[in-house]
Amino acid sequence: MLRxxxxxxxxxxxxxxxxxxxxxxxxxxxxxxxATYKRANPRASEAKVQQYIExxxxxxxxxxxxxxxxxxxxxxxxxxxxxPRSIKGRAEVxxxxxxxxxxxxxxxxxxxxxxxxxxLLTGIIASLRxxxxxxxxxxxxxxxxxxxxxxxxxxxxxxxFAVQLGWLPPAGVYPPGQDGFDLWLMTQxxxxxxxxxxxxxxxxxxxxxxxxILDVRSSDYLRTARAKGISEFRVLTRHSVRNxxxxxxxxxxxxxxxxxxxxxxTEAIFxxxxxxxxxxxxxxxxxxxxxxxxxxxxxxSVLMFNLIADLTYAVLDPRIRLD
Amino acid sequence: xxxSVLKLRDVKVSFNTENGVVQAVRGVDLDVAAGEMVGxxxxxxxxxxxxxxxxxxxxxxxATVTGSATVGGVEMVGGGxxxxxxxxxxxxxxxxxxxxSALNPxxxxxxxxxxxxxAHNDVSNSEASTRAVELLxxxxxxxxxxxxxxxxxxxxxxxxxxxxxxxxxxxxxxxxIADEPTTALDVTVQAQILExxxxxxxxxxxxxxxxxxxxxxxxxxxxxxxxMYAGRVVERASVMNLFDEPSHPYTVGLLSSLxxxxxxxxxxxxxxxxxxxxxxxxxxxxARCTFATDACAVDVLPELVPHGESMSACIRVNExxxxxxx
Amino acid sequence: xxxxxxxxxxxxxxxxxxxxxxxxxQSVSPTRMAWRRYWRHWGAAISTVIMGFLLVVVIxxxxxxxxxxxxxxxxxxxxxxxxxxxxxxxxxxxxxxxHDMYSxxxxxxxxxxxxxxxxxxxxVLIGTAVGAIAGLRGGRFDDIVMRVTDIFLAxxxxxxxxxxxxxxxxxxxxxxxxxxxxxxxFMIFLFAIFGWMGVARLVRGQVLALKExxxxxxxxxxxxxxxxxxxxxxxxxxxxPILVALTLSVIGAITAESTLSFFGLGPQPGQGSTSLGQxxxxxxxxxxxxxxxxxxxxxxxxxxxxxxxxxxxxGLRDALDxxxxxxx
Ligand SMILES: Nc1ncnc2c1ncn2[C@@H]1O[C@H](COP(=O)(O)OP(=O)(O)OP(=O)(O)O)[C@@H](O)[C@H]1O
Ligand SMILES: [Mg+2]
Numbered sequence: 001m002l003r004x005x006x007x008x009x010x011x012x013x014x015x016x017x018x019x020x021x022x023x024x025x026x027x028x029x030x031x032x033x034x035a036t037y038k039r040a041n042p043r044a045s046e047a048k049v050q051q052y053i054e055x056x057x058x059x060x061x062x063x064x065x066x067x068x069x070x071x072x073x074x075x076x077x078x079x080x081x082x083x084p085r086s087i088k089g090r091a092e093v094x095x096x097x098x099x100x101x102x103x104x105x106x107x108x109x110x111x112x113x114x115x116x117x118x119x120l121l122t123g124i125i126a127s128l129r130x131x132x133x134x135x136x137x138x139x140x141x142x143x144x145x146x147x148x149x150x151x152x153x154x155x156x157x158x159x160x161f162a163v164q165l166g167w168l169p170p171a172g173v174y175p176p177g178q179d180g181f182d183l184w185l186m187t188q189x190x191x192x193x194x195x196x197x198x199x200x201x202x203x204x205x206x207x208x209x210x211x212x213i214l215d216v217r218s219s220d221y222l223r224t225a226r227a228k229g230i231s232e233f234r235v236l237t238r239h240s241v242r243n244x245x246x247x248x249x250x251x252x253x254x255x256x257x258x259x260x261x262x263x264x265x266t267e268a269i270f271x272x273x274x275x276x277x278x279x280x281x282x283x284x285x286x287x288x289x290x291x292x293x294x295x296x297x298x299x300x301s302v303l304m305f306n307l308i309a310d311l312t313y314a315v316l317d318p319r320i321r322l323d
Numbered sequence: 324x325x326x327s328v329l330k331l332r333d334v335k336v337s338f339n340t341e342n343g344v345v346q347a348v349r350g351v352d353l354d355v356a357a358g359e360m361v362g363x364x365x366x367x368x369x370x371x372x373x374x375x376x377x378x379x380x381x382x383x384x385x386a387t388v389t390g391s392a393t394v395g396g397v398e399m400v401g402g403g404x405x406x407x408x409x410x411x412x413x414x415x416x417x418x419x420x421x422x423x424s425a426l427n428p429x430x431x432x433x434x435x436x437x438x439x440x441x442a443h444n445d446v447s448n449s450e451a452s453t454r455a456v457e458l459l460x461x462x463x464x465x466x467x468x469x470x471x472x473x474x475x476x477x478x479x480x481x482x483x484x485x486x487x488x489x490x491x492x493x494x495x496x497x498x499x500i501a502d503e504p505t506t507a508l509d510v511t512v513q514a515q516i517l518e519x520x521x522x523x524x525x526x527x528x529x530x531x532x533x534x535x536x537x538x539x540x541x542x543x544x545x546x547x548x549x550x551m552y553a554g555r556v557v558e559r560a561s562v563m564n565l566f567d568e569p570s571h572p573y574t575v576g577l578l579s580s581l582x583x584x585x586x587x588x589x590x591x592x593x594x595x596x597x598x599x600x601x602x603x604x605x606x607x608x609x610a611r612c613t614f615a616t617d618a619c620a621v622d623v624l625p626e627l628v629p630h631g632e633s634m635s636a637c638i639r640v641n642e643x644x645x646x647x648x649x
Numbered sequence: 650x651x652x653x654x655x656x657x658x659x660x661x662x663x664x665x666x667x668x669x670x671x672x673x674x675q676s677v678s679p680t681r682m683a684w685r686r687y688w689r690h691w692g693a694a695i696s697t698v699i700m701g702f703l704l705v706v707v708i709x710x711x712x713x714x715x716x717x718x719x720x721x722x723x724x725x726x727x728x729x730x731x732x733x734x735x736x737x738x739x740x741x742x743x744x745x746x747x748h749d750m751y752s753x754x755x756x757x758x759x760x761x762x763x764x765x766x767x768x769x770x771x772x773v774l775i776g777t778a779v780g781a782i783a784g785l786r787g788g789r790f791d792d793i794v795m796r797v798t799d800i801f802l803a804x805x806x807x808x809x810x811x812x813x814x815x816x817x818x819x820x821x822x823x824x825x826x827x828x829x830x831x832x833x834x835f836m837i838f839l840f841a842i843f844g845w846m847g848v849a850r851l852v853r854g855q856v857l858a859l860k861e862x863x864x865x866x867x868x869x870x871x872x873x874x875x876x877x878x879x880x881x882x883x884x885x886x887x888x889x890p891i892l893v894a895l896t897l898s899v900i901g902a903i904t905a906e907s908t909l910s911f912f913g914l915g916p917q918p919g920q921g922s923t924s925l926g927q928x929x930x931x932x933x934x935x936x937x938x939x940x941x942x943x944x945x946x947x948x949x950x951x952x953x954x955x956x957x958x959x960x961x962x963x964g965l966r967d968a969l970d971x972x973x974x975x976x977x
Contacts, residue, residue, distance in 0.1 A: 029819040159935075159941060227416065229443060230442045
């Protein structure tokens, strides 16, 4: 197990290098960072532009791309204060990125906890009497709700609860002008975005969990468990749910890997200052120095959670050998 | 037979399916006394497993069970969840057909045995654990302590079946149902498993029902036999009588499909079992029976008729010559 | 008794499996069975009717729409035409420049459904080819395809789409083939780039599973070549899952179009045309200003499409692959 983790972590390094290189190429071709720099700083002198190219490694030609990538990588690994600065006002990249990362983690964390617990629970309830009324209602509504695009639910919820009824604030983390921490205000602002994200998770995981339990329902070992004379509740928790969780938790691991970059729509609609809004702004400006660290975080998060998913799979199912 | 611990009377099991009602078991009687081993034989699909799963309440919701089944005088059919829970694994335990899938792959062997112990006894985890290791030792698993900490996939088929047996006898049940315990195993392991079961039957005076379609197994270990066909008992006999003078054409068919000394050609029973969605009237075997007459189609409830010391469902049993051609 | 050997259970004659099950084998053709199963799925049945109706409405847009795409419900000099709530002259209300939302919705859905269907077909075409080759050939090609799709599918979808969109737009030499970034053609190609991967994995899995089956062995044994095996046996046998994937990629592409448009990154069909995504982009400001009709109708249309198409996919799955029957 430990050897597996170490080997996978060692593999992580070349994988991150390779994928970031691809992303580096895509961004350079897609956004043409030198042009976007000049657009953002129309009065920049030739020397300034040259300096920007040097610092970010934006050389031309085949070898220029390779050399440029490694020179960017070199400045990147030296730590946030050495990172090239944003094209807008030479602002540092890490403080706003870290700020948005924590905001997204807060939104993602709360929504995931709420969404997963409700989702798994409803899935289990639905599976108790497959084909029954409760199952029909849960399964069908999960199906329909799961078909609703998150920006639709976000816009509709915003329209109803923030604009028409005025119960909740429509956007942001705090009202304009507020500074300092205020739990009550923050909770109010979080309710709508959390609902939008949690609904998606609930709809998805209720169906996964239900399908997974129905999969194990006719297993011989459930019959063995019943033949022992233990309670139905124990059969459910120790046997059906326990075994059904194996694929579901693995899936959850993979889903969590994408969540940092996956809340763009919700964040944009509720003007929630998270990673998604950061990315949209950076992408809109073609801000190369901001885009690259963002991408690194997304890539590392995806790969790390892939590893975590593999590990949980092995922990939950002893038949899986890691090597 | 007043002292029988397991008593089935007119047990019927039917399944509601998309295609109609499948009458899997159509009235089965059975008595087993303490320390006795009764064999139940019959082709695949004759309703052997379903009978016992049915009385223990282990069938899916689509199944309906009627009749009466008592263990030590306690009625199971129609008994509530509480009653069934008290019986399962305590008074009546079952060893299943396929040891590969009958154990939960994600729990340790020891924990799975502990679970059945603690379901019926107010003991601590460590006490139950000690007992589990003891049980593994009884069924002949070497290094039981270490083995109890392993998972099912680390055990061979024969070893898993031993674990199943250990689990089944954990609470010293009055009745043990062994549902084809050896079918999935190779011949040498089969013999060992049978020995373990016989030892338990002897030492603990457990009433054992040995379900199988292997007459060889019956010949070795059972005291009495019930032959089932299409959800009904067609013959009830002592093992000796079954082989020496079978009293139902179906039994004769089963016996002549067995390999014997000096015989090179096996004689399978011609035809296939009836469709249980619409069981035929009268004797279900008549379509495949060389002795069948019009009288066999009359739908009288087949009271078993005596034939020598055996009981037979064949109404013509005393008119025909049932000698097994050797 | 001594003459009875301990026998293997196999020596006893076993009846055929169907007889054991006690089920009669129905003599209905598989297609008829699938057809029947499909219509018994009530969600799919209702959805098919709705989708059929929508398709007719959308195809006959010049007849079914009341106004032209860029036509105002009335001249500003005659009456106020901006942000009118639903009324008899504009059933679904009007937008900021007095366009009839009902008519625009029909034209917008026309474009979006076209994008969805076109890119779904392209995805399935590419995906089936790549998946079949990867599954049959195995080896290096298979490895690379699987790795690439692994990376792509693990990435947050929207981030990947935006980066790839920008990247393709930056490759000037591709423009003659895939069109301009804001063109409909470009969108179709963009979504196909993401869509084929799921199909390829699915087809590859099917091919690997089918490769093991006897009839393929038999075809090989009589000298059928790889290509023939694929065309004659594998594809007809995996038509079910492919059809399901096709259906689901349609709504995948429609959703992606709306999402990109929502951020102003979608197609700009320009004068005389619109798309569902563009209407939904309006919904964003509509919500803030309380113009509910700008939100409700386009969003409702999108959700309706999604629910219907997902139900149709679900019905197809049930009908074409009874093994996946969800435990009735
Ligand atoms: N859940 C079910 N739904 C419908 N029919 C069932 C179900 N379970 C069993 N049956 C039917 O009940 C009949 C008896 O099955 P059973 O398992 O008792 O046979 P068996 O004698 O134990 O055979 P085997 O030797 O193969 O174990 C069969 O015809 C089977 O098709
Ligand atoms: Mg059986």
